Amino acid sequence: MNAERGALLRPGVEAVVTAVRPAGAFDVVSLQVPGPSPWAGARPGQLVVVPVDPRCGSVLAQVHWLAGVHDDPVHGTGVELLLPAARETQAGEVLRVLGPLGRGFAPPAQPVPALLVGHEGGAVPLRWLVEVLRERGCPAHVLLSASDPELHLDLVHLRRHARSVVLTLPEDLPAALERALDDPGVDPAVVYAAAPVPVLRTVAVAALRRGRVVRVAALDLAGPVVCGTGLCGACDLEVTLDRSTTVVRPCLEGPVVPGEWLVEAPPR
Numbered sequence: 001m002n003a004e005r006g007a008l009l010r011p012g013v014e015a016v017v018t019a020v021r022p023a024g025a026f027d028v029v030s031l032q033v034p035g036p037s038p039w040a041g042a043r044p045g046q047l048v049v050v051p052v053d054p055r056c057g058s059v060l061a062q063v064h065w066l067a068g069v070h071d072d073p074v075h076g077t078g079v080e081l082l083l084p085a086a087r088e089t090q091a092g093e094v095l096r097v098l099g100p101l102g103r104g105f106a107p108p109a110q111p112v113p114a115l116l117v118g119h120e121g122g123a124v125p126l127r128w129l130v131e132v133l134r135e136r137g138c139p140a141h142v143l144l145s146a147s148d149p150e151l152h153l154d155l156v157h158l159r160r161h162a163r164s165v166v167l168t169l170p171e172d173l174p175a176a177l178e179r180a181l182d183d184p185g186v187d188p189a190v191v192y193a194a195a196p197v198p199v200l201r202t203v204a205v206a207a208l209r210r211g212r213v214v215r216v217a218a219l220d221l222a223g224p225v226v227c228g229t230g231l232c233g234a235c236d237l238e239v240t241l242d243r244s245t246t247v248v249r250p251c252l253e254g255p256v257v258p259g260e261w262l263v264e265a266p267p268r
């Protein structure tokens with residue numbers, strides 16, 4: 001049985017909220033989980049599902065990006081999620097969580113420069129990825145778009161770990177992206193992106209045209225995502241594989257996929 005199927009068959013674990021820190025329109029929520037396995041091997045770009053619980057009145061599962069995992073012998077295994085501030089999460093609350101699910105971002109084998117591109121709350125995986133990249137010695141530059149400054153997530157954390165953080169409006173993102181890709185001070189060998197699919201396509205086209213490696217988290221949690229475990233088909237996405245069009249299920253077969261998958265195949 002592979003790890004992903006194993007995760008789907010697990011009933012989830014009870015996680016206790018140990019801290020809640022405000023970050024704009026979001027709360028950074030720290031949870032204590034029984035650990036360390038399987039969380040110790042988790043990566044940015046993986047998912048956490050809070051399953052349906054009729055006893056609590058929830059009729060739909062909630063799907064969240066995993067925003068961080070910290071494991072130490074004194075404090076045990078801690079997991080971070082970014083939840084909407086409107087949820088009013090409280091310390092001491094108990095959540096049943098299933099995860100980590102899906103395929104996350106693999107950091108580069110060598111300490112090469114990286115550009116991270118995100119949009120609003122969809123950029124949660126980048127918050128953790130920038131930390132991982134810094135630990136690996138990769139200079140990381142972050143480019144974020146948001147329609148409202150309040151929707152930029154946890155900038156203090158990002159600025160602590162990134163070489164640079166550039167904020168832009170959604171309509172200005174394509175031009176800002178071109179500038180970053182052509183900036184000798186950034187010069188990314190790899191581009192990571194987490195945003196709605198049309199933005200990911202723009203990032204993939206621009207970066208691949210310059211011969212950069214591109215990996216994208218091809219799941220928009222603000223869009224139609226119902227189960228997060230590959231059962232419902234709500235997240236199905238048309239992609240290009242081997243020069244032909246096919247449908248993949250990002251929450252199961254991704255969410256992180258090569259940027260090439262989102263670029264239209266040239267005519268044969």
Ligand code: FES
Pocket residue numbers: 224225226227228229230231232233234235236249250251252
């Ligand atoms: S959200 Fe249900 S299959 Fe992806």
